[in-house]
Amino acid sequence: MQRISKILLYYKFLPLSDPKAVMMWQRELCERLGLRGRILISEHGINGTVGGDMAACKEYVKKCKEYFGKMEFKWSEGGAEDFPRLSVKVRDEIVAFGAPGELKVDENGVVGGGVHLKPAQVNKLVEERGDEVVFFDGRNAMEAQIGKFKNAVVPDVNTTHDFIRELESGKYDWMKDKPVISYCTGGIRCEILSALMKNRGFKEVYQIDGGIVRYGEKYGNDGLWEGSLYVFDKRMHTEFGMGTEDPGFVQLGHCVHCGTPTNKFENCGNLECRTQTLMCPSCAADPAKRTCGRDECAEVVRKQAHAAG
Numbered sequence: 001m002q003r004i005s006k007i008l009l010y011y012k013f014l015p016l017s018d019p020k021a022v023m024m025w026q027r028e029l030c031e032r033l034g035l036r037g038r039i040l041i042s043e044h045g046i047n048g049t050v051g052g053d054m055a056a057c058k059e060y061v062k063k064c065k066e067y068f069g070k071m072e073f074k075w076s077e078g079g080a081e082d083f084p085r086l087s088v089k090v091r092d093e094i095v096a097f098g099a100p101g102e103l104k105v106d107e108n109g110v111v112g113g114g115v116h117l118k119p120a121q122v123n124k125l126v127e128e129r130g131d132e133v134v135f136f137d138g139r140n141a142m143e144a145q146i147g148k149f150k151n152a153v154v155p156d157v158n159t160t161h162d163f164i165r166e167l168e169s170g171k172y173d174w175m176k177d178k179p180v181i182s183y184c185t186g187g188i189r190c191e192i193l194s195a196l197m198k199n200r201g202f203k204e205v206y207q208i209d210g211g212i213v214r215y216g217e218k219y220g221n222d223g224l225w226e227g228s229l230y231v232f233d234k235r236m237h238t239e240f241g242m243g244t245e246d247p248g249f250v251q252l253g254h255c256v257h258c259g260t261p262t263n264k265f266e267n268c269g270n271l272e273c274r275t276q277t278l279m280c281p282s283c284a285a286d287p288a289k290r291t292c293g294r295d296e297c298a299e300v301v302r303k304q305a306h307a308a309g
Contacts, residue, residue, distance in 0.1 A: 005079025114194025114205035147227030187211035216240035221248035
């Protein structure tokens with residue numbers, strides 16, 4: 001009988017009085033069920049991505065709901081083999097925006113966040129308000145290279161830690177009186193980002209229930225989403241509908257060296273850089289081309305290739 005595996009993506013914001021105890025319980029539970037992945041716990045809640053056998057995933061969902069109450073899990077293809085290990089840690093924040101003291105949560109979740117919209121409500125808002133609506137990407141800028149909402153504003157951020165600086169830079173003040181739909185992979189980053197935006201004077205802020213994942217599941221490549229979705233496991237990216245062969249699929253990602261369409265990121269060959277960069281298989285296989293494109297990295301990689309040859 002063929003073994004069926006799955007990956008679970010989930011989060012829940014709620015006050016946790018003893019995050020360390022929750023960490024120990026989660027580690028024991030995952031080890032017993034043979035799950036691997038990454039789980040972060042703080043006094044504000046839990047954020048995790050785990051993979052394993054279908055039966056083990058179902059048992060994990062059951063135990064989490066018994067402990068945390070109502071919560072949503074997103075299922076996707078993959079398994080434990082997509083993660084190098086199990087990591088369960090306590091942190092000041094379950095998403096590192098660098099503002100643990102600003103975030104407020106209660107039994108209903110984040111206090112003061114943006115209005116939640118179902119995927120159909122997202123489309124309806126755009127139909128009603130047209131170009132007035134601004135999609136605001138709540139992910140790292142790199143992720144948007146292979147997929148984003150049509151005409152989205154993509155902030156110049158390398159990590160979530162950069163968002164507060166960006167929001168306070170004045171670059172986005174023109175959006176403060178517009179309807180802004182913040183979005184991210186599964187919704188967790190925008191739970192916090194939308195609250196940070198409202199705290200900084202953005203008046204009409206929304207977030208997508210379930211993030212890009214839920215929107216893509218409903219509309220595939222026939223909605224407002226374009227391209228692939230970056231994911232933080234060995235898959236690196238995933239697509240909706242019939243994938244890249246879907247007639248409605250929009251290819252956004254291209255190799256930085258030759259322009260060939262690709263959705264695959266590779267690490268820069270300069271060991272002191274290692275920046276994830278879009279490269280086609282041919283260029284990635286060439287030691288002299290395996291760089292992020294910066295001149296200094298290209299020089300280092302050329303010297304490495306010459307020394308090896």
